[in-house]
Amino acid sequence: MSGGRVATETDIASAASSRRYTENAPYVHKVGVPPKQSLFKEFTYMFKETFFHDDPLRPFKDQPRSRKLLLGIQAVFPILDWGRRYKLHMFKGDLIAGLTIASLCIPQDIGYAKLANLDPQFGLYSSFVPPLIYAIMGSSRDIAIGPVAVVSLLLGSLVQNEIDPKHKPEYQRLMFTATFFAGVTQFVLGFFRLGFLIDFLSHAAVVGFMAGAAITISLQQLKGLLGVKKFTKKTDIVSVMRSVWTNVHHGWNWETVVIGVSFLAFLLLAKYIGKKNRKLFWVPAIAPLISVIISTFFVFITHADKKGVQIVNHIERGINPPSVHKIHFTGSYVGIGFRIGAIAGMIGLTEAVAIGRTFAAMKDYHLDGNKEMVALGTMNVIGSMTSCYVATGSFSRSAVNYMAGCNTAVSNIVMSIVVLLTLELITPLFKYTPNTILASIIISAVVGLFDYEAMILIWKIDKFDFVACMGAFFGVVFASVEIGLLIAVAISFAKILLQVTRPRTAVLGKIPRTTVYRNIQQYPEATKVPGVLIVRVDSAIYFSNSNYIRERILRLLADEEEEQKANERPRIQYLIVEMSPVTDIDTSGIHALEDLYKNLQKRDVQLVLANPGQIVLDKLHTSDFANTVGDDKIFLTVADAVMTLAPKMEP
Template identity: 75%
Template sequence: MSANAKDELKTDTDITRIPSSRQHSSRFPYVHKVGKPPKQNLLTELMTSFKETFFSDDPLRPFKDQPKSRKFVLGLEALFPILGWSREYNLNKFKGDLIAGLTIASLCIPQDIAYAKLANLPPQNGLYTSFVPPLVYAFMGSSRDIAIGPVAVVSLLIGSMLQDEIDPKNAVAYRRLAFTTTFFAGIAQMMLGIFRLGFLIDFISHAAIVGFMGGAAITISLQQLKGLLGIKNFTKKTDIVSVMRSVINSAHHGWNWQTIAIGISFLAFLLISKYIGKRNRKLFWLPAIAPLFSVIASTLLVYLTHAQDHGVQVVNHIKKGINPSSVDEIYFTGEYVSHGFRIGVVAGMVALTEAIAIGRTFAAMKDYQLDGNKEMVALGTMNLVGSMTSCYVATGSFSRSAVNYMAGCRTAVSNIVMSIVVLLTLLLITPLFKYTPNAILASIIISAVVGLVDVEAAKLIWKIDKFDFIACMGAFFGVVFISVEIGLLIAVSVSFAKILLQVTRPRTAILGKLSRTSVYRNIQQYPDARQVPGILIVRVDSAIYFSNSNYIKERILRWLNEEEEKLKQSSQPKIRHLIVEMSPVTDIDTSGIHALEELFRSLLKRDIQLALANPGTIVIEKLHSSKFADLIGENMIFLSVADAIFTFAPKTTEEA
């Protein structure tokens, strides 16, 4: 061996030779010490945490080492992504966007009119919302596939919450509060993006969203019984009990058979079209144009038969012309500002959650990255501008986005095409909707939201996680039996409760050795794993914080007591060593250190040696900083469970 090699071996502080009595083992000739990382100062640690939380994507990276002129261009492209991808735009892409835009326009026009009624707003406001917001999003959004406009769930949420503050019959005040709500929804969404707080929406679990959407779909469908059955006096409440009571009470004198015939027949047509479109992807255009065809056919039917004279309720009038300014109608002072702010934040968060989920879904399908914070700024800006142009809260529509995707959209230009078609509709066609029956709008809404009831997703949630299923059902029944707001509150509350439960009551496990290996695994998962005589190995599957440190200490002691009771009954040797496997422990705080100190002293009284295995960088640094490493002894902190076992029970290791 060369002199340099000998010097390297002598100065290697991470390897300790086992005493000569143990050197005959070829499997474990060395026990490695746990490396002690260099200590970081507080400012560096805080800056690292701050960067990982808010700037993990390093948004300033493209600007580094660039001239000022280039930085200005990059800044504009960051704010308006269309300036970047438009340079590569060509006729082939435009063909795809044109077809997709025309297809989603045929779907959005009847939906917009229907969703506006769901929000208790004039039908033209629904069309306004599919004109200005999609244009703004096309310039600022980063998703290529999302289709912007009013959606059923947000429309219901706004309608149910606004009518609790102002009677929809007071049309002017109600409309002003709707614009105020949209204004604050846009502000809330923008602030989340600007301050890079998008991670907050991830606190609402997928299970809670599935339950909330399903409950909202049921509630929305029940609300449409008014239009589907031709009922004039209908409850303002959204819970299933109140709605069904209102339907039953009106059965003798409030139903209209002509309305029922129109509504049920076209609802069947819409559902069959949707079924055919799902079975044959080449016919995706059929369910897309079915709503517009239904509106045209039913309107013509009412006009020719004069059904409005026989009790069939119709739209009557849609205001002609483009979006009028509504800046002066927003409440900036007075008692309704607080109501607008509260409802706006709730509606904005729901709209944001839906849009981000849709955008991420289609981005994954086409394999491109979606910048969540940019999306929030884009969505917030479009709602802010929309509130000033007679729109209410807009977001990404799943049904329209799916049609947009299947129609072959290539970029956000499909939204621009859709907006132009809506503009032409507002300028030229709106008087033709005069005889459109309300029943057809109810049918369109029901056919659109029926897909939100995802039974298969609920079954999967039940199989995977029972607590998730409770969250799902809590949100579902909260929406159906109480109100949309309460259902949303339950969804958020259960999601947070799950987080708290997992943080305060983390999992622990007893480990055993798999035969013919140096691997130690959970004995419940691997029944063949054999525990080492005289040694108890416990794994902690969580960071150790003030919220769970006392529980972890007590749970380890309970494991110890249970094992000692078993050993006593079987007359086996007592436990002399307790090894805590700490590889899953990502962090530890002061309370966690104190809990380990208490555990060490408690074990010391019972003549049991505590050892730690494989603590991570942050954990080992804190163990040294707190002097706990000195208390337990540095030779009791091991790189792996196998090293600890070899130190405490070499004969057992060699036999295995």
């Protein structure tokens, strides 16, 4: 053996097998022609795979009518399914989890409501009704429902662009209208099984958007953290920092700064402790409520509110008042509400579905994304009629819910009951809660949204993904939330278009002592077959890329011919196109292959196809291109093609 390597029994057996394979000229398998599919069958298959790939009707097959009705009701209301199997011992975990996330959500809800430019009680309203609806209709055991920072900021910035928050009645009406249409958008996407649309927002774009939102939210909280009264309504970093520094001598309140910074340090320390020791998850969970209690008591006994420390003042007592009469169903604000609601609904879906799938994978159970969308949409539609704004799954609360040992959605019911008791009994106690503590709670909550480790990983894996990530990030930080979102979507679509219009191609060579052909750049030991150029196309061939693929193959052929002439090797007589990655082809793609065939004929080069799939081969036969090339030029594998053509090549 070359290189001093000792031949093993495996090598000898492989070599002998290879010699027998060549010398005995075994049978070359012919590529089968698929049966002709009717247009109706083809359309039905495409429709099913697009919208019903998970076969949702499978549980209903071969079932009596009464059983089908019961299964249908359970599909809409999963609580009727898991509720029958609910045991008393499971309630302990749900009770602890529900109380834990309630202690976290109450101070967060008050802060998030301010982030949305709403009165504090609206945040609590949104953690009372929506979680109850979700517990009945949702299929996730771990998601904790309520307002979240990113959606609150998004709604606040978009709605205030239309109506000044000082005009509370009209501002609230547009907020409820946007929430209604957010729910409608989510419901429609789930009901018509269009959940795949949210996948067009790439993971990299979401990471960048969330990180930018974390920075923007934190900057917005400087108003409360520093006690600044006159603050910009813009969200970009330049406007915010200008507003902060112009107030440094006269606008800052040192008592507010001391309270805010002290408790922010406490909250971050609690978060660090919970991250280091998972058994201490309850420390960061109850830290916000402890901070509110201590700071409120401190302000009350020291009368710090009379020294410039801004406080919450009044939170309306009582449960959610009806708001269906406040929703715009006619007039100019309907279109505005729909636009804002659709954006907020999509962002809420992206976050909730991602959270649900994460925890479902950790606990090894199935989560139906379309059912989740229907549940989220229904709860937001009902929420808009009960004085709530957009609620969705919260990652921080869901993580606490999971670590606290929740077993079912009963933890959401427990949380809702605690919020109900808070609204009915103890809202007056929040009167002296300083705004700076709410700012500290929000800043500590959104720190986790800045996932620098994910950004580093994205940079290592895919540079174009990193561009999408940074585009979304800088768009949010330096422009606005909606501009950042627009950039994220635009770059995600640009990546899809680039990959579709400029697919990869590879020149293949033979791996020594095998009949396997692989990319010569990936496998340096792979050798080219004299007189044959083997090209693999790594994409479907559509109108968007057919011309590029044809030109790319011809360029590879020209480069190979120049190299052959320079090295005085035999000329290229056959061009083999390896088509196993080509999942589909359209009319433009077939025309491109026809043009390629004609061009090769002029060069006295034969076109050969290897391993076309069923759909592709069916279309090649329908268009008569298979007959043009010749059935003897279509092979099952590249190895079959080379073995058959080698004896026919000119010396």
